[in-house]
Amino acid sequence: MIDIHCHILPGVDDGPAEMSEAIELAEHAVQEGITTIIATPHHNSRYSNNKSKILDEVQRLNKALTDRNIPLNVLPGQEIRIIGEFLNAYETDELLTVNNGNQYVLVELPFSEVPHYTEQLLFDIQLKGLVPVIVHPERNTELMNNPDRLYKLVKNGALTQITSGAYVGKLGRKVKSFSRKIIEHNLAHFIASDAHDIHKRGFYLRQAYEQIQKEFGTSTRYYFEENAELLTAGKNVMKEVPEKFKKRSFAWFS
Numbered sequence: 001m002i003d004i005h006c007h008i009l010p011g012v013d014d015g016p017a018e019m020s021e022a023i024e025l026a027e028h029a030v031q032e033g034i035t036t037i038i039a040t041p042h043h044n045s046r047y048s049n050n051k052s053k054i055l056d057e058v059q060r061l062n063k064a065l066t067d068r069n070i071p072l073n074v075l076p077g078q079e080i081r082i083i084g085e086f087l088n089a090y091e092t093d094e095l096l097t098v099n100n101g102n103q104y105v106l107v108e109l110p111f112s113e114v115p116h117y118t119e120q121l122l123f124d125i126q127l128k129g130l131v132p133v134i135v136h137p138e139r140n141t142e143l144m145n146n147p148d149r150l151y152k153l154v155k156n157g158a159l160t161q162i163t164s165g166a167y168v169g170k171l172g173r174k175v176k177s178f179s180r181k182i183i184e185h186n187l188a189h190f191i192a193s194d195a196h197d198i199h200k201r202g203f204y205l206r207q208a209y210e211q212i213q214k215e216f217g218t219s220t221r222y223y224f225e226e227n228a229e230l231l232t233a234g235k236n237v238m239k240e241v242p243e244k245f246k247k248r249s250f251a252w253f254s
């Protein structure tokens with residue numbers, strides 16, 4: 001399995017503080033059946049982790065894993081909080097796309113809102129030849145209240161990633177239910193852990209895939225698993241035709 005969103009680099013954000021904790025997280029990933037992780041430190045939010053810093057830290061972690069014979073490959077990535085100056089930061093080589101150079105870029109919205117410039121920015125990002133992947137839309141209050149906005153973002157070319165822990169219910173009933181609705185309406189393209197530690201914010205990736213298989217069938221599970229591989233390889237991912245939510249507010253039927 002490939003996990004495309006994980007805070008595994010030590011001492012850079014709210015993930016593991018020390019290398020020993022990062023190693024512990026890596027061991028859990030291996031037990032879970034994960035072979036490749038895209039390390040995605042926060043950037044532009046409370047934390048600042050530019051491209052060159054992440055590349056150095058990924059190298060350091062991979063060396064530590066090799067020294068300990070832990071069979072996990074860590075690739076560079078970045079979880080970028082959207083800001084108006086996003087493209088300036090990209091031009092000045094501060095931002096990192098998946099695997100340092102492919103077309104996918106992981107973008108994070110603020111928790112409770114979707115800034116007014118989001119549509120334009122995601123459009124402009126695509127004009128640069130990049131593909132924005134909105135991480136954990138299931139946790140955003142505004143999208144929950146107005147899922148039509150998520151539909152429009154996806155219809156206009158954005159991809160989305162649901163968090164495995166959210167899908168299996170670790171973030172409460174409402175977030176779990178919204179995660180399912182997003183998948184049902186063909187508005188999700190990836191499942192990833194967004195793991196930060198081995199306790200509260202662990203992987204749950206195998207559990208999520210097994211549950212998806214039960215609830216949506218084998219082909220949906222493979223769709224998500226294969227998309228993680230395609231993204232990592234910088235190839236075009238699979239998409240279904242996005243569908244509008246039938247009711248305006250998710251809150252109405254949660």
Ligand SMILES: [Fe+2]
Nearest residue numbers: 005007079194
């Ligand atoms: Fe994250």
